Amino acid sequence: MERRQLEYFVAIVEQGGFTHAARALRVAQPSLSRAITKLEHELGVELFHRVGRNVVLSSAGEMLADRARLVLRDLDAMRAAARSIGEGAVGRVDVAATSSSALEPVTSIIAELREHHPGVVVSTSSALSAAEVIAMVVQGRCEVGVCGNAERPTGRGLVAHHLRDEEFLLVVPPGAIVSSGPAVSPDQLRGMRFVVTKPATAVRALFDRLAATIGDMAIAAEVGDRSVVLPMVLKGIGAGLMPDGWADLARRAGAEVYRFDPAERLPQWLVHRRGQLTAATQAFVDTTLASGRD
Amino acid sequence: MERRQLEYFVAIVEQGGFTHAARALRVAQPSLSRAITKLEHELGVELFHRVGRNVVLSSAGEMLADRARLVLRDLDAMRAAARSIGEGAVGRVDVAATSSSALEPVTSIIAELREHHPGVVVSTSSALSAAEVIAMVVQGRCEVGVCGNAERPTGRGLVAHHLRDEEFLLVVPPGAIVSSGPAVSPDQLRGMRFVVTKPATAVRALFDRLAATIGDMAIAAEVGDRSVVLPMVLKGIGAGLMPDGWADLARRAGAEVYRFDPAERLPQWLVHRRGQLTAATQAFVDTTLASGRD
DNA sequence: CCAGTCCTATAGCGTCTTGCTATGGAACGT
DNA sequence: ACGTTCCATAGCAAGACGCTATAGGACTGG
Numbered sequence: 146m147e148r149r150q151l152e153y154f155v156a157i158v159e160q161g162g163f164t165h166a167a168r169a170l171r172v173a174q175p176s177l178s179r180a181i182t183k184l185e186h187e188l189g190v191e192l193f194h195r196v197g198r199n200v201v202l203s204s205a206g207e208m209l210a211d212r213a214r215l216v217l218r219d220l221d222a223m224r225a226a227a228r229s230i231g232e233g234a235v236g237r238v239d240v241a242a243t244s245s246s247a248l249e250p251v252t253s254i255i256a257e258l259r260e261h262h263p264g265v266v267v268s269t270s271s272a273l274s275a276a277e278v279i280a281m282v283v284q285g286r287c288e289v290g291v292c293g294n295a296e297r298p299t300g301r302g303l304v305a306h307h308l309r310d311e312e313f314l315l316v317v318p319p320g321a322i323v324s325s326g327p328a329v330s331p332d333q334l335r336g337m338r339f340v341v342t343k344p345a346t347a348v349r350a351l352f353d354r355l356a357a358t359i360g361d362m363a364i365a366a367e368v369g370d371r372s373v374v375l376p377m378v379l380k381g382i383g384a385g386l387m388p389d390g391w392a393d394l395a396r397r398a399g400a401e402v403y404r405f406d407p408a409e410r411l412p413q414w415l416v417h418r419r420g421q422l423t424a425a426t427q428a429f430v431d432t433t434l435a436s437g438r439d
Numbered sequence: 440m441e442r443r444q445l446e447y448f449v450a451i452v453e454q455g456g457f458t459h460a461a462r463a464l465r466v467a468q469p470s471l472s473r474a475i476t477k478l479e480h481e482l483g484v485e486l487f488h489r490v491g492r493n494v495v496l497s498s499a500g501e502m503l504a505d506r507a508r509l510v511l512r513d514l515d516a517m518r519a520a521a522r523s524i525g526e527g528a529v530g531r532v533d534v535a536a537t538s539s540s541a542l543e544p545v546t547s548i549i550a551e552l553r554e555h556h557p558g559v560v561v562s563t564s565s566a567l568s569a570a571e572v573i574a575m576v577v578q579g580r581c582e583v584g585v586c587g588n589a590e591r592p593t594g595r596g597l598v599a600h601h602l603r604d605e606e607f608l609l610v611v612p613p614g615a616i617v618s619s620g621p622a623v624s625p626d627q628l629r630g631m632r633f634v635v636t637k638p639a640t641a642v643r644a645l646f647d648r649l650a651a652t653i654g655d656m657a658i659a660a661e662v663g664d665r666s667v668v669l670p671m672v673l674k675g676i677g678a679g680l681m682p683d684g685w686a687d688l689a690r691r692a693g694a695e696v697y698r699f700d701p702a703e704r705l706p707q708w709l710v711h712r713r714g715q716l717t718a719a720t721q722a723f724v725d726t727t728l729a730s731g732r733d
Numbered sequence: 734c735c736a737g738t739c740c741t742a743t744a745g746c747g748t749c750t751t752g753c754t755a756t757g758g759a760a761c762g763t
Numbered sequence: 764a765c766g767t768t769c770c771a772t773a774g775c776a777a778g779a780c781g782c783t784a785t786a787g788g789a790c791t792g793g
Contacts, residue, residue, distance in 0.1 A: 189525035196579030198769035204531040212517040223506040231483035237498040285490030492740040
């Protein structure tokens with residue numbers, strides 16, 4: 146039972162005869178004869194009554210015609226969906242991102258992408274580390290990834306575009322004034338307690354590096370979910386290190402936010418595998434690069 | 440986009456790879472490669488990401504896989520429906536019948552048929568005359584027909600089975616005693632007024648024959664719908680001629696019912712075209728002949 | 734780091750299906 | 764009785780799909 150057979154079947158039903166249907170389908174009439182004969186044999190049911198030189202839909206055929214139409218409608222819907230996806234009109238982009246990257250720049254990219262491609266849905270898969278993002282892209286679990294990494298990510302068939310640099314900020318509980326200016330030097334961190342994320346994340350790497358240099362920096366809490374760092378800081382449990390995407394939110398919440406002097410920056414990268422991308426994904430990449438170009 | 444391609448597509452999705460799917464489908468792996476490549480080209484969408492020596496479903500593929508499964512489910516449902524119809528488990532029998540035949544014996548046949556084939560639906564198309572019933576069968580608009588006719592119906596490729604004889608009865612308004620016994624002779628009809636159906640029906644043929652023999656039989660009303668004859672008789676408009684199937688109902692309604700002496704009988708026939716019948720229709724014919732055999 | 738293994742893609746070839754044209758046969762209209 | 768109008772069948776060319784063999788890329792174990 147192939148699609149063509151059903152197509153012929155409903156055409157004959159609608160045209161009321163083999164000959165008319167053949168003309169409408171632009172095939173020879175014997176092709177219909179054979180296709181229907183085969184279908185009838187396959188289904189074990191007589192679809193048409195051959196009466197005189199005409200055919201009449203049998204009761205079985207009548208019952209099956211509706212189902213056949215349903216199948217063809219679904220098939221058409223699927224083809225239409227595929228076309229939309231192929232043209233990038235609709236589709237889904239799976240983006241692997243670390244949670245800091247997921248906030249910024251991905252949120253901005255999504256906002257811009259939706260202006261030109263309203264049908265495209267962006268789904269972000271959170272990864273814990275840049276390495277994990279890259280792994281997801283390389284393994285094909287996502288088509289693109291966004292992550293911060295000191296070096297340009299490399300890998301078999303991997304393409305990396307440099308986005309803006311992310312800046313890490315110091316966030317301390319409300320009222321805990323650390324410096325009179327807008328920036329702090331690493332030395333001023335001495336003796337402070339921190340809420341940190343688990344190892345293998347960019348912020349944790351920064352913390353470890355600072356701790357190794359400064360010494361005397363204590364861990365107040367280590368959390369698996371980075372989104373709870375700010376709430377813990379706000380409760381006074383300790384200070385936190387956060388990407389600049391969080392700064393606005395932290396300030397609104399009452400926390401004190403300081404830049405580092407010198408600034409702690411981390412390049413952010415857009416990565417995808419070499420080769421043809423899905424139309425929706427290509428749109429995502431194009432949008433990202435167009436807006437990220439400074 | 441043929442059924443086989445979709446079948447392969449979902450198999451690969453479910454098995455997680457071409458090779459496993461090929462084993463499950465019992466085809467060679469290259470067949471899958473080519474089928475999917477063709478499908479992707481046809482849809483203009485990459486269904487799988489080829490990553491390393493494996494494949495991963497793309498987001499487009501993910502969106503289309505559900506639709507493909509839907510199509511295949513519908514296709515299976517259709518196949519199952521066809522099988523049921525083919526086996527006669529379910530199905531519909533279109534029976535052409537005159538309205539008198541539709542009452543009896545068709546009603547009894549339906550009752551018996553439903554015992555052995557509960558899934559079979561009988562649809563009766565009412566015809567005005569035996570000639571019309573035969574025409575509908577010959578033209579294939581119905582597979583079988585039931586009608587009363589003095590002679591065995593003949594026609595190109597027509598098969599006719601004799602059923603029981605239908606007996607016509609005289610029905611008169613309540614209280615209008617015609618005879619002391621259960622039967623009347625034609626002479627007793629003299630001077631009576633009748634409610635009759637339109638020409639070309641079996642009862643009208645009987646009336647016309649009697650009227651020609653007896654003379655002095657008046658038409659009180661001629662109705663197009665035979666079902667209104669009994670109500671009109673009950674209101675005293677005139678007497679009526681009815682097949683025996685109506686007798687019980689007429690008596691319950693208070694009318695007086697008499698047989699004719701000699702009895703007025705009309706053979707009833709089951710007709711269908713020569714050749715293979717739909718399973719459900721064959722069941723209908725078998726049931727009819729089995730119960731009608733006296 | 735190299736060989737072995739695993740998986741998909743391609744090539745080459747045989748068979749089955751589908752397309753076509755030509756023709757038969759039955760049924761209808763004139 | 765004839766021609767017309769259908770569907771069915773026959774015969775043949777082109778395409779689709781089956782298979783095996785093999786290439787190529789990527790992981791694994793020594």
